[in-house]
Every structure is written in C-alpha cells, then in structure tokens.
Amino acid sequence: MHTTRRPRTGLVAVSLGFAAIAAGCGGGSSTRATPAGSPARVGSPTTVAAAPGTTRPHGPTSTAAEPPASTPASGSTATKPVAASSAPSAAQLAAVSQDLDNAGNSLAGSNSAISDSNVNQAETQEGSAP
C-alpha cells in the first residue's frame, strides 16, 4: 500500500535537488586554476580536507549532476513528516554544502601560498654574491 506513494515522494525530492544544485552552481561557483609554474603548489601539503569528489584544482567545478549525499533516500521523507514551512529542503542544504566545499578548496589552495609567504623561510634562500 505504502509503496505506491514512496517513489513519488522521492522523485519530487530528487528533482528539486537537481534544480536547486544546478542553480546554485551556476556562474560564480567555479574554482580557479592552480597557478601554473608555481613550484610551491606542486606536491605541497594541505591541511584543509576538501570533501570527497570535490577537489578539482583545474577547471570549473561541475558537481551539479551529482546528487548530494544528504539527499534523503526515496521514501525516507514519507516516514518523517515535517512541516514544509520550517524544514529546509535537501536541495537547499545541498546548495549550502556546495558553497562549503568550494570554500574548502579555496582554503586548501591557500596553504602553499601562505607557507611561501613566510619571510623567515625566504630569507635563507637569498644567498649573496661570491
């Protein structure tokens, strides 16, 4: 009896997720390319862990087609009814998560640059005339 309703609910949720994520990823959410020729960026350690599947040092971010892990499974929303006016949708939360993931990528990209901005380290590399 219940199985006839669950697919419909799930489809609606997933559809909203695609639309909202795609809207949220358009335009300004692209990641920039890693500076070419910057030796400090090559193989440098990162302390900020980007979310799995979101680290893309080169080229634009294009995760819109991938449903967020937090998207409720088909039917799950039917067993947990919440007031539509107060509960954020999975799509809304996915859009936020996308921003957070992109921020994580930017933070990871800053690590090597910050390390190379350390003048104490740079001083030792200057050398002097023979």
Next chain:
Amino acid sequence: MNRATSKYLAVAAAVVTVAVMGLAAPSGALGTTTGATTNPSTDPSCKGTNIKPTLHKDAVRRENALSALVSALRASQDPYGLNGAQIAALQDAKSGITTLDGVISGTCYPTLSALHEDGSKLFVGYRVFWLRVPQTFVIVAADHLAEARIRLGSAAGKLAPLVGSNAAAQADLAAMNQALTTADGKLGVPPNAGATIAAVPGLVPAKDMSQNGSVLRASYADLLAARAALMEARSDGKKTVADLQP
C-alpha cells in the same frame, strides 16, 4: 671603414647601450672601452671569470622565479586589486636582472671587488627570494582566502533563513558568522585588504631588510589567523547543515 673606425663605433655603441640601460659602468672596471676591445672570458687581465658562470646561474634562477611568481598572480583572482602592480614590479625586476646579467658577463673587471660590487646588485638590488617571493605569496594567499571568505559568506547567507527555531543551528550559524567577522578583521573585505596585507605590495628591495621583514611577518601572522578563522567558519557551517538535516 677601417679597423680603427670600427673599433670606435663598437665602443660608442657599448657606451650608448649601458647608458640606455640606466646602469652605471661597473665600479673599478676597466670601463666599457676596455670591455669592448677585450674578451672578458679569456683576457688574463679580467678578474673573476671563474665566478661569472655562478653569477649567471644566480641570475637565471631569479629570472625563472620571477616568471613563476607572475604566473601565480595571473592565475589568481584579484579581489583586492593588488595583482596588477605586483606583476609590473616583478616584470621590471626580471628585466633589470637580465640587463645586469649581460653587463656582468660582458665586462672585464680589473679586480674581484669590482665584480663583487656588480654581483651584489643581483642579490641586494632585487631581493628576489627574500622579498619578492614572500611578498607575492602574501598577495596570492590573500586572494585564495578572500575567495574562501566569499563562498563561506554565501553559505552563511543561505543558512540564515533556514535555521528557523532550531536552537543548535542558530548557535552554530552565529559561531560561523563570528568566525567570518574575525577573518574579516585580519584579511579585510574586498576590495580593501587588511592593513598588514595592504602594506606588503609597497615594499621594495633594501640592503637592510629588517623593516621589510617586520611588515612581511605581520602579514604572515594575519594570513594564518584569517585562515584559522575561515576554517572555523567552515566547520561551523557544516555543523549548521548537520543540525538542519531531517
């Protein structure tokens, strides 16, 4: 044109070239006249010929580093409007080093101290590794952090209407916004960089680098603090999302 005339023209050309390059003739060198009429690499009166390859290597290393720095800046977004002037400064430095390298290799130095004086310009006059590298990466790092800040601000803006009466989400979002404010205090808000970061692009090479070092250390400390605050904000944002999960 006889041989004497040719020599005269060659000497004149060399003098004009040095003048155009804006470089004083090497102190104590045998002068451009001698430089044009002798081979600095083989003339026994020219000192330090065995040192010149090392200096040339140092020059090339610096030219390559400057090119890499320009590439790093060009690949970065420029939320504070600092990149263009820095690129110009780096390109000027590279051009100057190329010119100096040519002068050193083409000059017959009568003494080692004369060569040392010109060679020192390669280091002290440009400070590629001591100044230009950290200076440029302060700007690049600030660019990255500003990008992260913008994205976290976007996330916080999206979360604000979602937290509703969820107390945990409210608290975590408040913490996120507080962390973002802390980051703004160090990093600045585009297009205005924070004070310590804004002071960096104006630094120029100096023999005594203590003042430059102080400015760079202050900006480095603020970059570290800003990154820590942004990481905290991101963590709080993730907590807020978790709080709102059904």
